[in-house]
Amino acid sequence: MNKLNGSLLGAALFLTAGPGLTAEKSETLVxxxxxxxxxxxxxxxxxxxxxxxxxxxxxxxxxxxxxxxEAITVRAGHKxxxxxxxxxxxxxxxxxxxxxxxxxxxxxxxxDHVRHQWMMHGLPKFIYDKGMFHLEMTGPAKITGTLxxxxxDKTYLVHCDIAQxxxxxxxxxxxxxxxxxxFPSIPGIxxxxxxxxxxxxxxxxxxxxxxxxxxxxxxAVNAPSPPASGNNTFLLGLILGAFGMPLAIRYxxxxxxxxxxxxxxxxxxxxxxxxxxxxxxxxTTLIGRVGKK
Amino acid sequence: xxxxxxxxxxxxxxxxxxxxxxAVFKAPPTVKVEPGQAEPFCNSGAPPEWRKAQVIExxxxxxxxxxxxxxxxxxxxxxxxxxxxxxxxxxxxSNVAADALTLTNDIDKDGxxxxxxxxxxxMELNGHSPDFxxxxxxxxxxxxxxxxxxxxxxxxxxxxxRSFASAEANPLLRMPSPPIRVxxxxxxxxxxxxxxxxxxxxxxxGVDHPFMDHSGEGNDGVGQTxxxxxxxxQSKTYVIRPRHPGTMYYHCHVQPHTHIPMGLAxxxxxxxxxxNNWPQVFNVGAGQVxxxxxxxxxxxxxxxxxxxxxxxxxxxxxxQSANDVRLVAKKMNQEYDIxxxxxxxxxxxxxxxxxxxxxxxxxxxxSEKTKIRVLNGHTEHLALHIHGHKATETDYxxxxxxxxxxxxRDVYSMAPAQRxxxxxxxxxxxxxxxxxxLWMFHDHTEKAFTTNGMGEGGSISLVAFKDYVEExxxxxxxxxxxxxxxxxxxxxxxxxxWQEHMGDGSLGAPAGTMDTKPGINSGNELxxxxxxxxxxxxxxxxAPSPSQGSGGGLFSGLLLGIAAYFLFQNREKVxxxxxxxxxxxxxxx
Numbered sequence: 001m002n003k004l005n006g007s008l009l010g011a012a013l014f015l016t017a018g019p020g021l022t023a024e025k026s027e028t029l030v031x032x033x034x035x036x037x038x039x040x041x042x043x044x045x046x047x048x049x050x051x052x053x054x055x056x057x058x059x060x061x062x063x064x065x066x067x068x069x070e071a072i073t074v075r076a077g078h079k080x081x082x083x084x085x086x087x088x089x090x091x092x093x094x095x096x097x098x099x100x101x102x103x104x105x106x107x108x109x110x111x112d113h114v115r116h117q118w119m120m121h122g123l124p125k126f127i128y129d130k131g132m133f134h135l136e137m138t139g140p141a142k143i144t145g146t147l148x149x150x151x152x153d154k155t156y157l158v159h160c161d162i163a164q165x166x167x168x169x170x171x172x173x174x175x176x177x178x179x180x181x182x183f184p185s186i187p188g189i190x191x192x193x194x195x196x197x198x199x200x201x202x203x204x205x206x207x208x209x210x211x212x213x214x215x216x217x218x219x220a221v222n223a224p225s226p227p228a229s230g231n232n233t234f235l236l237g238l239i240l241g242a243f244g245m246p247l248a249i250r251y252x253x254x255x256x257x258x259x260x261x262x263x264x265x266x267x268x269x270x271x272x273x274x275x276x277x278x279x280x281x282x283x284t285t286l287i288g289r290v291g292k293k
Numbered sequence: 294x295x296x297x298x299x300x301x302x303x304x305x306x307x308x309x310x311x312x313x314x315x316a317v318f319k320a321p322p323t324v325k326v327e328p329g330q331a332e333p334f335c336n337s338g339a340p341p342e343w344r345k346a347q348v349i350e351x352x353x354x355x356x357x358x359x360x361x362x363x364x365x366x367x368x369x370x371x372x373x374x375x376x377x378x379x380x381x382x383x384x385x386x387s388n389v390a391a392d393a394l395t396l397t398n399d400i401d402k403d404g405x406x407x408x409x410x411x412x413x414x415x416m417e418l419n420g421h422s423p424d425f426x427x428x429x430x431x432x433x434x435x436x437x438x439x440x441x442x443x444x445x446x447x448x449x450x451x452x453x454x455r456s457f458a459s460a461e462a463n464p465l466l467r468m469p470s471p472p473i474r475v476x477x478x479x480x481x482x483x484x485x486x487x488x489x490x491x492x493x494x495x496x497x498x499g500v501d502h503p504f505m506d507h508s509g510e511g512n513d514g515v516g517q518t519x520x521x522x523x524x525x526x527q528s529k530t531y532v533i534r535p536r537h538p539g540t541m542y543y544h545c546h547v548q549p550h551t552h553i554p555m556g557l558a559x560x561x562x563x564x565x566x567x568x569n570n571w572p573q574v575f576n577v578g579a580g581q582v583x584x585x586x587x588x589x590x591x592x593x594x595x596x597x598x599x600x601x602x603x604x605x606x607x608x609x610x611x612x613q614s615a616n617d618v619r620l621v622a623k624k625m626n627q628e629y630d631i632x633x634x635x636x637x638x639x640x641x642x643x644x645x646x647x648x649x650x651x652x653x654x655x656x657x658x659x660s661e662k663t664k665i666r667v668l669n670g671h672t673e674h675l676a677l678h679i680h681g682h683k684a685t686e687t688d689y690x691x692x693x694x695x696x697x698x699x700x701x702r703d704v705y706s707m708a709p710a711q712r713x714x715x716x717x718x719x720x721x722x723x724x725x726x727x728x729x730x731l732w733m734f735h736d737h738t739e740k741a742f743t744t745n746g747m748g749e750g751g752s753i754s755l756v757a758f759k760d761y762v763e764e765x766x767x768x769x770x771x772x773x774x775x776x777x778x779x780x781x782x783x784x785x786x787x788x789x790x791w792q793e794h795m796g797d798g799s800l801g802a803p804a805g806t807m808d809t810k811p812g813i814n815s816g817n818e819l820x821x822x823x824x825x826x827x828x829x830x831x832x833x834x835x836a837p838s839p840s841q842g843s844g845g846g847l848f849s850g851l852l853l854g855i856a857a858y859f860l861f862q863n864r865e866k867v868x869x870x871x872x873x874x875x876x877x878x879x880x881x882x
Contacts, residue, residue, distance in 0.1 A: 036380070038380065038384070044380075044391060045391065046375075046376060046391045046392065047391065047392050048390050048391050048392045048448070048450065050450060050451070052451075077526060078524075078525055078526035085617075085619070086616070086617030086618060086619055086620070087618070088490035088525050088526075088618050089490070089525070089526065112526035112527070113486060113526060113527050113528040114414070114486040114487060114488040114526055114527075114528060115390075115414070115448075115450075115486065115488060119452075121457055130456070130457065131457070132457070134451075136450065136451070138392070138486065161451075161452045161453050161454075162414075162416075162453055162488055163416040163417045163418070163420060163429075163430055163453045163462075163466065163488075164416075164417045164420050164421075164489070164490055165488070167420065167421060167422055167423060167424075167429075167616055168490045168616070168618060184423070184424055185423045185424050185616075192423040192424075192616060193423055193424045193425070194422075194423050194424070194425075194426065194616075195423075196423075196615045196616055196617045196620055197615070198617075198620065237849065237851035237852075237853070237854055238851075238853055238854040238857070239854065240851055240854060241851045241852065241853060241854015241855040241856075241857065241858060242854040242855075242857045242858050242861075243854075243858075244854075245854070245855050245858040245859075246858065
């Protein structure tokens with residue numbers, strides 16, 4: 001028994017080594033082409049490959065004949081989400097256009113190691129069960145299905161219905177003829193119906209060298225540095241006010257000794273102007289530096 | 294002059310009050326608040342034959358007297374494996390995937406398979422939609438309450454919802470993550486297909502597993518020590534051959550302080566090895582195990598899994614607050630602070646009262662023994678109490694207790710992550726049981742029988758004797774009408790709890806204090822996700838208001854500092870001034 005178990009564990013090794021995070025190109029696609037037909041266009045295999053709504057020859061009403069044969073290949077997986085920041089899963093294309101009454105063969109390639117679907121809704125229910133055409137399997141694998149599109153101009157929703165896969169990028173549309181109203185939230189094609197709130201823009205921090213720093217008061221007046229909390233600067237002001245005041249009084253008393261009232265006024269005005277100049281100079285250098293980043 | 298003012302004030306007050314009474318104040322009359330539309334007790338739509346004891350694909354399925362019983366075809370698939378049942382049975386399951394569970398290879402020739410390949414997916418319930426102001430796929434824990442959850446699920450097929458027209462989750466997609474059962478000594482490949490948009494893993498807490506598997510890959514599920522997390526779209530196979538049986542635990546070990554409360558945790562049972570023993574691998578929704586293992590049936594008539602969980606509504610609203618996965622990650626990982634959190638909802642097997650009565654009642658007959666496996670999945674302590682009974686603690690954390698040391702008591706104490714096996718004996722002897730009835734059982738931590746602070750909610754359920762339960766699982770209760778609990782308005786705090794209690798409205802609503810028709814505006818849809826308290830809100834609330842600029846702080850500080858300096862310089866003058874204020878100096882008698 002133990003010997004046999006050992007071999008099973010060995011086989012597990014083989015299995016785990018396969019679908020690892022490694023080699024993207026060396027992976028071989030499992031081909032789901034031995035599907036059992038369960039009737040009504042429903043095909044399935046024991047590895048989880050599924051085609052629903054397969055229809056190669058029943059003409060939808062209004063189609064006198066098949067207008068033409070088209071084939072598309074759709075690739076799916078996490079790597080197709082990369083062009084659309086904020087999404088996690090994706091298709092390589094998000095919109096297809098075909099003529100009414102086209103016989104469309106869809107080859108669906110799933111490059112992830114989870115289930116994905118290429119699911120279409122809104123087809124006539126008397127031909128397509130639940131009004132659906134649907135390809136599904138666990139990747140990395142490939143599956144193919146065929147349907148005949150109805151005669152009217154209409155835009156069909158195509159998505160992966162696994163929880164949050166459509167919301168996080170796997171949403172597309174198939175436009176028959178002139179199509180109808182487009183669907184929202186299709187990556188690269190339509191906006192989200194409900195936009196995300198990214199909050200106020202946060203500026204990058206700027207390193208302040210001690211030499212460039214003028215009076216500490218000026219740093220705090222420079223509002224764009226958001227992390228400085230109000231409490232800390234308040235405390236700083238309190239300390240500056242309480243302990244700086246006697247120094248300031250002593251300094252100015254010595255300086256203004258013997259001066260006339262008008263002279264004192266002029267001097268104070270001068271001091272004020274130079275302080276403002278210094279602050280403006282500091283701000284310009286700071287803005288220049290942020291701009292460079 | 295000032296000295297006189299209090300006297301004048303008092304005098305004028307007395308004059309005002311003593312003016313001739315034209316009318317004595319009369320409190321507003323009681324008005325009736327119209328309760329909203331109550332759901333029926335049972336609306337599961339389950340075919341009655343699902344509740345019956347039956348044999349499918351050679352699998353004995355016990356009776357389930359529950360409003361929302363498991364689909365017996367699911368039980369057959371979870372016992373025999375999806376590879377050993379007919380395609381017809383597989384199609385009749387609740388969309389179990391064809392490769393969800395593969396059982397092969399009777400290595401020891403004892404009549405049961407010894408190699409299990411179990412496939413799990415990871416699903417989000419009550420998640421965000423960028424297309425409409427609601428959540429999808431929905432899973433209500435109580436009327437109108439839809440926090441988002443992440444769960445491990447048996448691998449499924451087809452749609453996530455019951456149909457294209459419905460937003461309700463497929464029955465396999467639900468809280469809690471399903472209890473998993475395997476047989477002692479079997480080779481188990483636990484394949485996790487990460488179908489969710491965040492990294493995840495499985496840590497097999499208490500289940501015998503090697504730190505590294507034979508291929509040299511980590512097997513402990515801990516990103517910091519054993520192997521990299523499973524990325525979205527990737528899968529990982531955990532390989533185990535558990536030697537020790539017992540009630541264990543599995544959970545995600547990526548950011549576990551949020552991923553465990555979000556729902557990525559479940560019971561893992563290693564059943565004792567017996568010949569021809571086919572454990573029921575998944576017990577979706579926990580509760581009754583409709584096909585108990587051979588070893589359990591040797592000692593017990595039936596078996597129940599109880600998984601207790603708690604929910605902080607702030608945490609569970611984060612996935613609903615944005616669509617961009619990076620925003621959700623930021624709010625989850627950097628903004629949410631579990632050390633400032635409080636739990637709002639308390640769940641038994643994924644639901645709060647009254648929904649617990651639909652699927653998590655323990656239905657018993659007199660004089661029989663029931664095995665109960667309990668997992669404390671709370672963030673805090675659990676104090677389980679069963680009315681009318683004293684059950685016996687047989688195992689703690691999957692290890693049997695010495696029979697001489699087994700304790701029979703009525704409050705079972707459990708730390709977070711602990712498991713407890715109880716033997717519930719319904720022999721009416723005044724000790725183990727007080728006889729037939731509807732006996733409540735609940736976590737005796739007071740807040741755990743509320744839902745967002747509204748009682749009675751939380752994880753309450755019943756030990757129900759069969760003569761007190763209808764065929765369809767409705768308990769024959771003898772107390773108050775349970776209808777208000779089945780309305781959304783009750784949980785929205787819009788109904789006076791005791792309105793109907795005294796018949797004469799003595800404890801109803803005073804007119805003008807409550808909306809008397811709250812049901813009119815409470816539609817079926819949730820408020821748009823944006824309108825719900827976003828995750829950032831509580832955090833932003835505690836921080837100083839953003840309008841208070843840093844420059845303003847410095848300036849006012851500077852002014853106050855200068856004022857303080859002058860105050861200090863002139864303290865003698867100020868003190869003297871204060872001394873002159875008459876009210877502060879008590880007049881000498």
